[in-house]
Amino acid sequence: MTVHQMPADDTKPAYNYAYLDEQTKRMIRRALLKAVAVPGYQVPFGSREMPLARGWGTGGIQITAAIIGPADTLKVIDQGADDTTNAVSIRRFFERTADARTCEATDEATIIQTRHRIPEAPLKSGQVMVYQVPTPEPLRRLEPREAETRKMHAWAEYGLMQVKLYEDIARYGEITKTYDYPVMVNDRYVMAPSPIPKFDNPKMHMSPALQLFGAGREKRIYALPPYTSVKSLDFEDHPFRIQSWTQPCGLCGAGDSYLDEVVIDDQGGRMFVCSDSHYCETRRAEGHRGTMLGDAAASGLVEETTP
Amino acid sequence: MPAETMIAPGFADPVFQSQAAFRALLAALSEPGMLQQVAGEITPPEGLATATATALLTLADYETPVWLPEALRNGPAGAWLRFHCGAALVDDPADATFAVIDGTADQPKLSAFDLGTDQFPDRSTTVIVQVAALENGPALTLAGPGILGSRTITPQGLRAGFTDELRENRALYPLGVDVLLVHGEGLIGLPRSTQVEEAR
Structure with missing residues (x-):
């Protein structure tokens, strides 16, 4: 300056x-x-x-x-x-x-x-x-x-x-x-x-x-x-593999995205959610609903979207 | 003051004009063979195309020695570069970070420039080749990073054997010079990673 x-x-x-x-x-x-x-x-x-x-x-x-x-x-x-x-x-x-x-x-x-x-x-x-x-x-x-x-x-x-x-x-x-x-x-x-x-x-x-x-x-x-x-990098007999999860995203139900594991209580409860927040929001706005969405909305962690 | 000693102006708005020019250069070298345009907002000195002058204003400074053909170095282009970029003008092509050559001139060959070293291949010269036109010439087929499948360019006014020089340059990968073909406001990037063949 x-x-x-x-x-x-x-x-x-x-x-x-x-x-x-x-x-x-x-x-x-x-x-x-x-x-x-x-x-x-x-x-x-x-x-x-x-x-x-x-x-x-x-x-x-x-x-x-x-x-x-x-x-x-x-x-x-x-x-x-x-x-x-x-x-x-x-x-x-x-x-x-x-x-x-x-x-x-x-x-x-x-x-x-x-x-x-x-x-x-x-x-x-x-x-x-x-x-x-x-x-x-x-x-x-x-x-x-x-x-x-x-x-x-x-x-x-x-x-x-x-x-x-x-x-x-x-x-x-x-x-x-x-x-x-x-x-x-x-x-x-x-x-x-x-x-x-x-x-x-x-x-x-x-x-x-x-x-x-x-x-x-x-x-x-x-x-x-x-x-x-x-x-x-990999080997012929040990080819490269990406991670997979046993359940889809708890909020938007996506089965094809990278999921974060979130501990939700002290009883061993946990949920999996999309790490890509925009992808998850977009899917919820399109009407996709995961199994945990009701609980999450009630707890105030995410905004309820109308399907 | 006589006109030949007047130094033409550079960028009127250096921050945004150099940013826009850099994005064109980045696009040219990341997608080889795609014709990019720089804005024609400056009046280049005699002997330099608008795209050449814009690229040098964007990239050259006191850290980057520049090689110009002798006629340009001793003329208005040399004075213009010294004034606007503060760049040293060097005699030996191997000392240059940036170089401007004419597409039809026999010398210097691409191999005369700095090719980098095996541990620092980034220290090689970027060679700006001023050609007669970027379209409607003999076809060259390109392949390599930045190209899905293959791409064809048709520049005019390249010296005989230039394709062979590009091929030899590619054979040195990851060493080698990076080439920009330039005419008017247009430019085409040919980084060392690009394989060039004459189309049959």
Whole structure:
């Protein structure tokens, strides 16, 4: 803010549009273009201090700030829900700094920033998914040294990852990783899909939407262009499987969505509900009713919808 | 002041014009072969297409050395880039982060630019190739990430053997340069991940 830009009472604070300065945006934009050109490769970038702590989605926020414009509509989800703390505060951040139009409907959004879920509604061409990533390096738990993991990616030395998955099978009879399940991108790079449940991995394969990943603390950006091959690592005799549940969503009756288990009393009672809050609401508005809906409405946890 | 020493203006509204231009560049490189348009809101210096000038204003700054053909480097385009982007203009193509070449010029070859290293393939040059037209030329068939099945482009005014250079560039994957074909306000992305074949 220079002296002649002192805000009057009726003007907003003189942040640059979308908070980041233009030089930072250029740096992030250059990293994004290289990330798109080499799908799955982690491009280092100069992650900036943001007005919230690292680990709260600063990587995703910086990507969104570098790409968002007046024509965009932004949806932010946290574990599938539009109404949790992280999602609400990031949405408000862009409403304040970028005058962003925000929405909860997946099909209305042009940019969807997400923490740990991919929406249930299918993505469309032209949409951009922005993932918040805590640990971008899929090999980090196996090899702590960055200099070594960088060589492993450079030479496509992924035997260690296969051994780790094999050891799971040898010990437990199955691959026990249920989220952040490693994927092979474009038959070249092993990539961490961010801590989405493995239920969501198949949605990344040949998705019509552009997918961008930002790790603020670890200072890495990577990307999946639309229609890119994304294979979950597995073995011929132990093929990749997604989670399944014995009962449908208690509120909307959906049998095809990712369900959260909610403890409802101290007698061992529990219910399963869609993690994607917008998907669940849309289904209820269409008249789908789960077995628990009456109870939930009576307890005031959800609004009763007329079928 | 004589006209040749005047530096033409850049973006009138840098924040929104560069954002819109970046989205066109992002779309071009994430969906190779799809023709994208930048807004024709600037008057480029002599020798640069509108899309070339817009892309450089959007992406180049003091961190990114730029390579231009000698005639452009010593002319208004070089002065314009130095003034608006603060970018260093380099002699050696291998030092450049961004480069502008003419589609018909024999030199430099794509392999003369920075191809990145095996541990940092992102450090390669982005080469902007100015061509005579982006449509109605000989057909090239593209395949790879960002393309469902295959896609055909028909640029005009590419030097003989350019398809072979693109093929050699693809063979280096994940190393290699990323190419933008540019004419007027239009641009087509050809990242290193794209396989290019002459259609038969």
